[in-house]
Amino acid sequence: MRLRNKPWAKDMINDNLDLISVQPENMQGKWQDRFEKKQPLYLELGSGKGAFITELAKRNPQNNYIAMEVQEGAIALILKKQVENKLPNLQLLLANGSNLSDLFAENEIKGLYLNFSDPWPKTRHVKRRLTYKSFLEQYKYVLEDDGNIEFKTDNQGLFEYSLVSMNNFGMKFDELSLDLHNDEALNENNIQTEYEEKFSKKGFRINYLKASF
Numbered sequence: 001m002r003l004r005n006k007p008w009a010k011d012m013i014n015d016n017l018d019l020i021s022v023q024p025e026n027m028q029g030k031w032q033d034r035f036e037k038k039q040p041l042y043l044e045l046g047s048g049k050g051a052f053i054t055e056l057a058k059r060n061p062q063n064n065y066i067a068m069e070v071q072e073g074a075i076a077l078i079l080k081k082q083v084e085n086k087l088p089n090l091q092l093l094l095a096n097g098s099n100l101s102d103l104f105a106e107n108e109i110k111g112l113y114l115n116f117s118d119p120w121p122k123t124r125h126v127k128r129r130l131t132y133k134s135f136l137e138q139y140k141y142v143l144e145d146d147g148n149i150e151f152k153t154d155n156q157g158l159f160e161y162s163l164v165s166m167n168n169f170g171m172k173f174d175e176l177s178l179d180l181h182n183d184e185a186l187n188e189n190n191i192q193t194e195y196e197e198k199f200s201k202k203g204f205r206i207n208y209l210k211a212s213f
């Protein structure tokens with residue numbers, strides 16, 4: 001994603017602090033207070049421009065959602081969508097997801113979405129993959145006992161790595177597909193992300209899994 005930090009993004013963020021958290025250290029265990037209703041809380045880590053989480057929040061008013069992004073430019077684009085749609089069940093979070101247990105309390109989240117995470121193909125960067133064991137430890141801590149992770153990617157290498165990493169961590173796989181768009185049952189309610197749309201148009205197969213601890 002070629003978004004750099006931009007002054008307009010800063011202004012937009014500062015004008016909408018009711019919709020976005022930028023100093024979230026003190027929010028642990030209090031995320032429900034940011035929403036109109038207390039209801040199951042789902043997090044997307046690395047939301048990009050936010051097409052997926054915005055549509056998910058629209059379709060599921062019975063749940064609360066947080067779109068998390070580390071890039072200011074990206075979060076401002078999600079914010080634009082949120083300002084247009086005014087979804088009471090969607091909040092934004094500008095932060096790095098590497099230490100989720102500093103941002104969320106134990107069992108605070110019902111489900112986590114990892115969509116088209118950066119593949120970090122070089123071996124020396126393996127610890128940055130969002131399915132590396134230190135990330136899985138954090139997810140286990142913040143997710144409810146019956147919570148789960150949904151993961152989508154076009155990147156075969158990252159998918160295989162993630163299967164092994166999750167399996168080694170003792171996770172259970174509830175759903176698995178090497179070609180999500182051609183799996184009628186799984187694809188029926190699938191919401192495409194920006195990257196998903198781009199890569200599936202190029203003919204890449206989309207890998208999908210749903211796993212729990």
Ligand SMILES: C[S@@+](CC[C@H](N)C(=O)[O-])C[C@H]1O[C@@H](n2cnc3c(N)ncnc32)[C@H](O)[C@@H]1O
Pocket residue numbers: 001045046047048049068069070071074095096097098115116117118193194195196
């Ligand atoms: C390849 S893009 C995919 C965007 C979107 N999920 C999609 O499928 O269209 C990955 C996104 O994850 C964000 N990201 C990567 N590592 C992150 C981290 N540790 N914390 C928060 N966001 C992160 C990046 O800034 C980028 O916007």
